Amino acid sequence: MDLLEISKKNTKKNKPLYIKILSLFSVVRGYNILLIIIAQYLAAVFIFSPELPLKKVLFDPNLYFIVLATICVVASGYIINNFYDAEKDSINKPIKSKIDSIVDQKTKLKIYFFLNFIGVLVAFLVSWRAALFFSIYIFLIWLYSHKLKRYPLSGLFSAAVLAILPFFAIFVYYKNFSEIIFTHAAFLFFMLLIRELIKDLLNLKGDFAQNYQTIAVKYGEHFTKILITFIVVLTLNPIYFLLQYPEIGGMKYYFYVVFLGLLIFLGLLWFNNTKRNYGILHLILKMLIVAGVFSLALIDYSVIIDRILLK
Structure with missing residues (x-):
């Protein structure tokens, strides 16, 4: 048995560097981080500072530092989440779990602390308030x-709030307190709640085995579906109000697609209980959220050229 363990350790150590980099990319979910970068810049350009020249926003050093701090802190967040969820993920996501385990836990923790240090340091270049914000974000x-993700309500709401906080940093930086921003935030918040509940259904087996008291584990699949349906209905409210704003421009077509997509989503939710179906539902939500990020570019598209020409 000892020889077998030594053999496994040696196999891990002898992995090529590019394999370890790919494993780390999987752990920090590099594709999600890339999406966050795009989303922060698009939100800054089209929502938080629509009156500023495009060049001034894109080449703002403070915005760059906020985005860089976000990258570091979110990446470290994925690492610590992976660290605590290792056993659960080996049940729910066996293939991804094997890829993630190529980099040992000790190395992951070193990278975790390093990224947090860099994130706070970069935030200090913006202001001490920004550094404080990201320090609190790291703690949360x-x-x-x-702790929080192991309990029903705290796990559900904290996951959605943590996903929105990177945009809150930019929101505070530009001090834009318009109604349309809060309505966008409400829409995104509800979509994230739905996604978290679908993840609970998708990961039910591993959560139950590791005693994670998620809503799906504690109250069952039927109640979770009722709650998802209720939140979908709530999501229609910000969609309705956003469609009343002429400022959203071509993004209105995105909300029409979301409305149709959520109806299809509900149909699939109630007529199939398989894990494969929950995986499809999770994919639908991810596609709608990703499409929402890129559809930000459709806001006020008629004045984009004017903003490029402004000095």
Whole structure:
């Protein structure tokens, strides 16, 4: 048995560097981080500072530092989440779990602390308030990974709030307190709640085995579906109000697609209980959220050229 363990350790150590980099990319979910970068810049350009020249927003060093701090802190958040969820993920996501385990836990923790240090340091270049914000954000991510996600309501709401916080940093930086921003935030918040509940259904087996008291584990699949349906209905409210704003421009077509997509989503939710179906539902939500990020570019598209020409 000892020889077998030594053999496994040696196999891990002998992995090529590019394999370890790919494993780390999987752990920090590099594709999600890339999406966050795009989303922050598009939100800054089209929602938080629509009156500023495009060049001034894109080349703002403070915005760059906020985005860089976000990258570091979110990446470290995925690492600590992966650290605490290792056993659960080996049940729910066996293939991804094997890829993630190529980099040992000790190395992951070193990278976790390094990224947090860099994130706070970069935030200091903006202001001490920004550094304080990201320090609190780091603590909240750790608290969520270590404790909050194991309980029904705290796990559900904290996951959605933590996903929105990177945009809150930009929101505070530009001090834009318009109604349309809060309505967008409400829409995104409800979509994230739905996604978290679908993840609970998708990961039911592993959550139950590791005693994670999610809503799906504690109250069952039927109640979770009722709650998802209720939140979908709530989501229609910000969609309705956003469609009343002429400022959203071509993004209105995105909300029409979301409306149709959510109806299809509900049909699939209630007429199939398989894990494969929950995976499809999760994919639908991810596609709608990703499409929402890129559809931000459709806001006020008629004045984009004017903003490019402004000095």
